[in-house]
Amino acid sequence: MWLSAFQPLLTAYTGLTIAPSDYDKAVRFLQHRVAELRLFDLSSYLGLLETQSLAADQEWQHIVQVLTVPESFFLRDKGQMQILKEHILPELIQRNHHSRQLRLWSAGCSTGEEPYSLALLLQQLLPDIHDWDVLILGTDINDKVLAKARAGLYTRWSLRDVGPEVLAYFHPAAHGQLALDASIRDRVSFRRTNLLQTPFPDFEINDIDLILCRNVFIYFDQQAIATVLAKFTQTLKPEGYLLTGHGELYQQALNGLETRLFLESVVYQRIANKRAALPPLLLPVIEAIAPMVSTKTVTDSTAPKSATVALPLTASARMKQAYLQEDYAAVLAIAQTQPSQGTDFETYYWSAKAFACIGQYHAAETRLQDALALKPRSVSCHYLLAHVKESQNDLENAKALLQKTILLDETFVPAYLDLAALCEHEEPDKYQQLHTQALTCLKQLPPEHYFEDIAAHAGDLIHLLPS
Numbered sequence: 001m002w003l004s005a006f007q008p009l010l011t012a013y014t015g016l017t018i019a020p021s022d023y024d025k026a027v028r029f030l031q032h033r034v035a036e037l038r039l040f041d042l043s044s045y046l047g048l049l050e051t052q053s054l055a056a057d058q059e060w061q062h063i064v065q066v067l068t069v070p071e072s073f074f075l076r077d078k079g080q081m082q083i084l085k086e087h088i089l090p091e092l093i094q095r096n097h098h099s100r101q102l103r104l105w106s107a108g109c110s111t112g113e114e115p116y117s118l119a120l121l122l123q124q125l126l127p128d129i130h131d132w133d134v135l136i137l138g139t140d141i142n143d144k145v146l147a148k149a150r151a152g153l154y155t156r157w158s159l160r161d162v163g164p165e166v167l168a169y170f171h172p173a174a175h176g177q178l179a180l181d182a183s184i185r186d187r188v189s190f191r192r193t194n195l196l197q198t199p200f201p202d203f204e205i206n207d208i209d210l211i212l213c214r215n216v217f218i219y220f221d222q223q224a225i226a227t228v229l230a231k232f233t234q235t236l237k238p239e240g241y242l243l244t245g246h247g248e249l250y251q252q253a254l255n256g257l258e259t260r261l262f263l264e265s266v267v268y269q270r271i272a273n274k275r276a277a278l279p280p281l282l283l284p285v286i287e288a289i290a291p292m293v294s295t296k297t298v299t300d301s302t303a304p305k306s307a308t309v310a311l312p313l314t315a316s317a318r319m320k321q322a323y324l325q326e327d328y329a330a331v332l333a334i335a336q337t338q339p340s341q342g343t344d345f346e347t348y349y350w351s352a353k354a355f356a357c358i359g360q361y362h363a364a365e366t367r368l369q370d371a372l373a374l375k376p377r378s379v380s381c382h383y384l385l386a387h388v389k390e391s392q393n394d395l396e397n398a399k400a401l402l403q404k405t406i407l408l409d410e411t412f413v414p415a416y417l418d419l420a421a422l423c424e425h426e427e428p429d430k431y432q433q434l435h436t437q438a439l440t441c442l443k444q445l446p447p448e449h450y451f452e453d454i455a456a457h458a459g460d461l462i463h464l465l466p467s
Ligand SMILES: C[S@@+](CC[C@H](N)C(=O)[O-])C[C@H]1O[C@@H](n2cnc3c(N)ncnc32)[C@H](O)[C@@H]1O
Pocket: 013, 014, 015, 016, 064, 068, 069, 070, 071, 072, 073, 076, 107, 108, 109, 110, 111, 113, 114, 139, 140, 141, 142, 145, 193, 194, 195, 196, 213, 214, 215, 216, 359
C-alpha cells in the first residue's frame, strides 16, 4: 500500500523506479520519515512532497540519498574509455580546433569519478588545454554526492581500475584518502540537476559536444528515459555524442539520434541539421545487437585486436573476461546459465564482484557468503566483503573483515591500507602501525608484484603512502 502510493510520485519527480529488492527498505524509510516528521500518515507525507517548498526540497534530498545507487569509479568501463580516448575526444578536438571550445557533461555523475575521468583523458589528449575554453560539468540530483565530488577525495576502491599514469595525479590526504591533484580537480564544475525536472537546455547546459549518462537510466522508468532522451538530444550540438550504460536505451525511439557501433559499445550521435555524410565507421560493426543488456563481445585479449574469437572457455573464465571488460550484465547473464545445484566458487565470486560494481550490495554479499562456504579462507572474498560492508556503511564489520584478510595473507597490502584508512580518525596509533606494516611489505615485494583485486602493482602503491 505504502509503495503503490509513493512510487508514482517518485517516478514523476526523479524518473526512478524502486527495485523489488529495495521494497522493504523503501517502506521502512517512509515509515521512519512519517514518524520523524510527526505526520499523521503517508498521505500527509506525500502532500508535503508535492508542495513547492524548502521543506519538500529537503525531503526529496533525504529520499534520493536513500533510494539512489551512487556507485562509481575512475575510468569505469574500459571499452567506453577507449572509444572516448581513441575516437570521440580526438574527433571533437579536431572538429572544434577553430573555436577551441569543448563542452562535456557527465549527467548523473555521483561522486565525480566520471567527469574527473574525462578531465584525465583530456589532460593526455590536449596538451595546450590552457588555450582552450573547456567546460567539464558534472551534475547529479543528490547534494551529498556532489559535495563529495567537489572535495575530490577518494579511497583506493574508487581507483581500483586505474594504472600508474592516473595514480600519479593523486596525493596522500587525511583519513587515508587520496586527493585528486588540483590541476585536474579545478577543471570540473558541479551543480545539482534533476534530469527529469530541471529544464534544459539552459544558460549553461547547452551546445554540448559530449554527454555521458551512464548507469543512470538503468534505474529509470521507460517514459522518464524517453523524456530525458529528448532533452539530451536538444542539448547536444549537431553531431554531438551521447554515451549511456550498455543496453540502457534498448526499447527507446532514438528520435534525432543515430547509433554509431564500435566493437566495445554502441554510442549515440545527434543527427546533423544538414545531414553530412557520416565518416566510415571507426571499428568493425557488430552484426547484430543482442536484444539484452550487453552489446559487448567477449574476446580473447591475447588475439589480434580485430578478430573476435569464440574460444571454448569455461563459464568462469568467460565471467572473468566479461568482468575485466566491465560488462557486468554479461557476467550475471553467464552466471544465470549455470546450474543452481553445484555452482562453483568462481561463479559466486565473479557474480559478487559484478553485483558490487553495480551497487547491488545485498546480492553481492549473498554470493560472497556462498563462495566463502566453498572456500572459507579466500582472501579475495574477505577483502571484497569488507568493501561491500564499507559501502553499506557497516564500518565495524568492514574493519573486522580487513583484519581477517590480513590474518589470512599478511602480504596483502591493500587490506592494510584500507584498514588504515578506516582507523585513522579514531585510532591514530593503529593507523601509523598499519602504514608501517604496509610499507615494510611493499619494500619486500618486487615492484611488479600485481594485486589483482585492486589492479595495481606494488611499485604503484609505494608512492601513495605518506613517507
Ligand atoms: C550509479 S550512479 C552513476 C555514476 C556514474 N555515471 C557512473 O556510471 O559511474 C547513478 C547516479 O544517478 C543519479 N540520479 C538518479 N536519478 C537522477 C535524476 N533524476 N537526475 C539526476 N541524477 C540522478 C544518482 O543520484 C546517482 O548518483
